[in-house]
Amino acid sequence: MAKPTQDDITRLNRYFAIESNNEFWSLSEKASTTQEQQRLLTVAFSSLYHWSSVGTADNIHLAELAVARALCISGSELSLSFAQNAFEHFDGEGADWIQAFTNAVLSHALSISDHKAQAAEHYQQAVNYQAKLSEGDRSVFDATFNTIPTP
Numbered sequence: 660m661a662k663p664t665q666d667d668i669t670r671l672n673r674y675f676a677i678e679s680n681n682e683f684w685s686l687s688e689k690a691s692t693t694q695e696q697q698r699l700l701t702v703a704f705s706s707l708y709h710w711s712s713v714g715t716a717d718n719i720h721l722a723e724l725a726v727a728r729a730l731c732i733s734g735s736e737l738s739l740s741f742a743q744n745a746f747e748h749f750d751g752e753g754a755d756w757i758q759a760f761t762n763a764v765l766s767h768a769l770s771i772s773d774h775k776a777q778a779a780e781h782y783q784q785a786v787n788y789q790a791k792l793s794e795g796d797r798s799v800f801d802a803t804f805n806t807i808p809t810p
Contacts, residue, residue: 676709
């Protein structure tokens with residue numbers, strides 16, 4: 660096997676970043692067994708790893724949001740660090756769907772970390788952004804948001 664060129668490596672990193680991200684969002688709406696949660700964590704971290712090599716700052720922070728979501732589903736307080744990084748990067752910047760997701764995931768992470776008042780504030784912000792979403796974006800957002808507990 661020939662050694663891959665730098666272009667090959669870049670192309671493969673981008674391919675695996677996208678594939679991992681897409682698999683993550685499909686799994687995140689239904690991960691309930693331990694095995695599904697482990698797979699969810701694997702693909703979320705895979706996405707972050709590959710985007711860290713070839714992605715923009717937005718790609719990387721969206722991958723951090725995926726990691727935060729996977730950690731939330733697993734009930735890990737480590738989710739808060741990743742959720743805060745993504746939230747701080749996008750706070751007030753980016754499309755409404757990004758604001759909705761970052762607030763929703765941060766709310767969940769704050770709840771897990773027993774910061775109930777802050778969790779409720781971010782949950783309400785997610786609801787506020789949810790109301791601004793187009794029908795298509797809202798459908799995608801709701802598939803995740805409906806699995807996030809109300810603080």
